Structures are given as structure tokens and as C-alpha cells.
Amino acid sequence: MLNVTGTTFIRNAFQGGFPLFESMATVLSVVDSFLLVDMGSTDGTLEICKEIAAKNPRIKIVHEKWSNPGDAKAFADIANKCVDLCPTENVSFLSGRCKFFMKISFKCSENNMKKVFII
Numbered sequence: 001m002l003n004v005t006g007t008t009f010i011r012n013a014f015q016g017g018f019p020l021f022e023s024m025a026t027v028l029s030v031v032d033s034f035l036l037v038d039m040g041s042t043d044g045t046l047e048i049c050k051e052i053a054a055k056n057p058r059i060k061i062v063h064e065k066w067s068n069p070g071d072a073k074a075f076a077d078i079a080n081k082c083v084d085l086c087p088t089e090n091v092s093f094l095s096g097r098c099k100f101f102m103k104i105s106f107k108c109s110e111n112n113m114k115k116v117f118i119i
Contacts, residue, residue, distance in 0.1 A: 002090055003032045003088040003089070003090060004030070004031045004032055004088060004090040004091065004092055005031060005032065005033045005034065005035055005086040005087060005088040005090070005091055005092070006024075006027045006028065006030075006031035006033070006034040006035070006091075006092040006093075006094055007034065007035040007036070007037070007082040007083065007085070007086050007091060007092070007093055007094065008020070008023075008024075008036060008037070008082065008093065008094040009036075009037040009038075009039050009064070009078045009079065009081075009082050010036065010037075010038060010039065010041065010045060010049075011038070011039035011040055011041050011045070011066060012041050012042060012043040012045055013041070013043075013045040014043045014044055014045055015043040015045075020045070021048070021052070023094055024036075024052070024059075024094070027092060027094050028056070028058065028059075030092070031058075031092050032058065032088065033058045033059070033060065033087070033088070034058055034059045034060070035059075035060050035061075035062065035082065035085055035086055036049055036053070036059060036060070036061045036062070037061075037062050037063075037064050037078065037081070037082050037085070038061060038062070038063050038064070039064055039065075039066040039078065040063075040065065040066055046061075049061055062085060064078065064081065066078070079093060
């Protein structure tokens with residue numbers, strides 16, 4: 001059986017008008033678990049995510065510090081960290097700013113190779 005973990009990172013979904021919650025609801029229908037990496041939300045996003053996670057044991061929330069939110073390399077580093085934190089070999093990466101769609105890609109690192117489904 002193919003086990004897939006969905007993942008994304010987010011900061012202030014409400015303030016940014018991002019469809020995070022709608023996309024999470026959709027992707028949860030096709031993944032076994034979901035890892036949400038909160039990057040320091042201050043607009044109520046984290047509190048809503050915690051309420052959702054309390055009702056769905058497949059959702060795990062972790063916290064990371066966002067050192068430079070405007071830097072493209074910081075975005076890439078955080079996305080890679082999300083994938084690295086996933087417990088399964090197969091990963092669906094969901095952009096918290098976008099609606100649900102699927103594309104297959106691969107992430108390679110020195111220590112592992114994971115199949116990444118970019119959503």
C-alpha cells in the first residue's frame with residue numbers, strides 16, 4: 001500500500017487571503033497524514049489549525065522560525081524542510097497559497113530520495 005503524507009508551510013493564511021483550509025480539506029481525502037509547518041502565524045491561523053488537528057488525528061502541526069520571509073531561498077529551504085519532516089517516502093506538497101491540484105515531482109537530497117507530489 002502506498003502511504004502518502006501531505007505537507008505545507010503557512011504564515012498568516014487569514015491575513016494573506018490564502019485558501020489553506022479548503023485545500024487541506026481536499027488533500028486530506030487523498031493522503032494518509034498531513035504535516036502543517038506553521039511559520040509564526042499571528043492572525044488566528046494557528047489557532048484554527050489546532051482546532052482542526054484536534055478533530056483529525058492525521059494532522060500534525062510543527063513550528064519553525066521564518067528567518068527571512070521575502071527571500072526565495074528561504075521559501076525553498078522551508079519547503080525542503082517540510083518534505084524532510086514527513087514520515088513517509090511519498091509526499092504531497094501543498095502550496096498554502098493555492099487551490100488543490102496535483103503534479104508529480106521528485107526531491108533528492110544526500111540522505112534520501114522521496115517522491116514528492118506538488119499540489
